Structures are given as C-alpha cells and as structure tokens.
Amino acid sequence: MISRILATLALVVVVVLPSSPAAATDATVTVANMTFTPGTVTVTLGGTVTWDFADATAHTTTSNQGFWNSGPKSSGQSFARAFSSSGSYGYHCSIHPSMHGTVRVPLTATGSSSGGWTLRWSTGTAGAGRSFDVQVRLSGTSSWKSLRNDTTKATAKFNPARSGTYQVRARTDNTANDKSSGWSPVRAVAIT
Ligand SMILES: [Cu+2]
Incomplete structure (x- = not known):
C-alpha cells in the first residue's frame, strides 16, 4: 500500500515539474468561438504554427503585413506556416476583424x-x-x-x-x- 502511494506521488511529482522556460519549437492555435487561443504564441526560429479551425463558421489567419493568408477555413481544417525569421507577427481574421493574434519569433x-x-x-x-x-x-x-x-x-x-x-x-x-x-x-x- 505504502509503495503504491509512493509510486503515485512520484508520478505526480514528475507530472507537475515546471517545464523549461525556453520557447516551444512549434505552437498550435485553436480557432473557435470567434477567438484565437492562445492569442500570443512564441516559436523558435524555423518553428511552425498550426491553426486548428473548430468553428462551423469560416475564419482565416491573415498576416497584418501580408506574410501569409490561409483563406477561409472551418470545422476540422487546419493551416500551418513555418516561421523562418524573427519578429512579432500580428494577424487577424479577414472575415471578423475583431479576431486577432500574434506570433513571436526571437533571434x-x-x-x-x-x-x-x-x-x-x-x-x-x-x-x-x-x-x-x-x-x-x-x-x-x-x-x-x-x-x-x-x-x-x-x-x-x-x-x-x-x-x-x-x-x-x-x-x-x-x-x-x-x-x-x-x-x-x-x-x-x-x-x-
Ligand atoms: Cu473569423
């Protein structure tokens, strides 16, 4: 019994260990309920952001500076883009301009x-x-x-x-x- 409790505790400790503060290589953004979630993601140089579109209503991920445009996507569709250079890339949904997000890429x-x-x-x-x-x-x-x-x-x-x-x-x-x-x-x- 004790050993089972200890084993369970050990498992919990492993699970709750803080993750590395380093930026993730890749990131996923859920597009649902008229919102990009999370609104800001950080990827390493060359990292890929994948937008998963979950609403029946079509949305887009559209760069504010013309770097990319997914076109309309809806339920079950996705769009991926690799970020090969540094910056903070603002984007929005071209159908619903109130929807916006940011991809950050450090040097x-x-x-x-x-x-x-x-x-x-x-x-x-x-x-x-x-x-x-x-x-x-x-x-x-x-x-x-x-x-x-x-x-x-x-x-x-x-x-x-x-x-x-x-x-x-x-x-x-x-x-x-x-x-x-x-x-x-x-x-x-x-x-x-
Ligand atoms: Cu939209």
Missing part, C-alpha cells in the same frame, strides 16, 4: 561574453521579397541603434568594444508591400 545568440556572439535572425539568407532589420542597445539606455538595416543575411557577429549587457531585437520586412513585422522579443547578451 538566437551563440557564443560567449568574452568571445562575442553570433546573432541569428533567420534560418537562411532572405528569400525574394524579404529583408531584415536588427537593432541593439546597451541595457539601461533608451535609444535603439541599427546594427543591420534591410540586410538579406541571416547572421552577424556581435562583439563590441564596450563591455556591458546589450539588448538585441530583429524584424522581418516584406519588401513586396513595404511593411515590416513588429520587433521580435528582446534578447540580452553580455559582453565582458
């Missing part, structure tokens, strides 16, 4: 505070109709400065002479319509 930083960082905001060189903006600032200062503007490259080395904690963010441009995603979540990197 990554690999390296060290002593050797500098390689910042990556895209899985590869920009495709047709795309470019990227990257900004940086020292933590505690207010003004963002451009690190890259309208670049088609996916990465940059970041190793400034001045030590401190820097914040970096990136966004994706749709050069076909001159619109840009919102800025990605901020990534902090230390330089010593």
Whole structure:
C-alpha cells in the first residue's frame, strides 16, 4: 500500500515539474468561438504554427503585413506556416476583424561574453521579397541603434568594444508591400 502511494506521488511529482522556460519549437492555435487561443504564441526560429479551425463558421489567419493568408477555413481544417525569421507577427481574421493574434519569433545568440556572439535572425539568407532589420542597445539606455538595416543575411557577429549587457531585437520586412513585422522579443547578451 505504502509503495503504491509512493509510486503515485512520484508520478505526480514528475507530472507537475515546471517545464523549461525556453520557447516551444512549434505552437498550435485553436480557432473557435470567434477567438484565437492562445492569442500570443512564441516559436523558435524555423518553428511552425498550426491553426486548428473548430468553428462551423469560416475564419482565416491573415498576416497584418501580408506574410501569409490561409483563406477561409472551418470545422476540422487546419493551416500551418513555418516561421523562418524573427519578429512579432500580428494577424487577424479577414472575415471578423475583431479576431486577432500574434506570433513571436526571437533571434538566437551563440557564443560567449568574452568571445562575442553570433546573432541569428533567420534560418537562411532572405528569400525574394524579404529583408531584415536588427537593432541593439546597451541595457539601461533608451535609444535603439541599427546594427543591420534591410540586410538579406541571416547572421552577424556581435562583439563590441564596450563591455556591458546589450539588448538585441530583429524584424522581418516584406519588401513586396513595404511593411515590416513588429520587433521580435528582446534578447540580452553580455559582453565582458
Ligand atoms: Cu473569423
């Protein structure tokens, strides 16, 4: 009896262990009751968002900046899109403009505070109709400065002479319509 209770407790402990704070690779959004749930999702670079449409009424997932448009979908249908570059992508339902959501895609930083960082905001060189903006600032200062503007490259080395904690963010441009995603979540990197 005791061992069974212990085994049950152990199982509960495993189940309730906090999950990693790292962003999920992929995300699923349920489209039901005139709502995108969850309204904001975060995926890693290259991660896929799948929208599952559950209402009999047709909805769409439509990028506010023309990055994607599912067209009308209803009960049992789904739409998936891979997010290959950083930004905060607002979207809405083109049939019901009050329905809206956001997909957030952070950039990554690999390296060290002593050797500098390689910042990556895209899985590869920009495709047709795309470019990227990257900004940086020292933590505690207010003004963002451009690190890259309208670049088609996916990465940059970041190793400034001045030590401190820097914040970096990136966004994706749709050069076909001159619109840009919102800025990605901020990534902090230390330089010593
Ligand atoms: Cu709708």
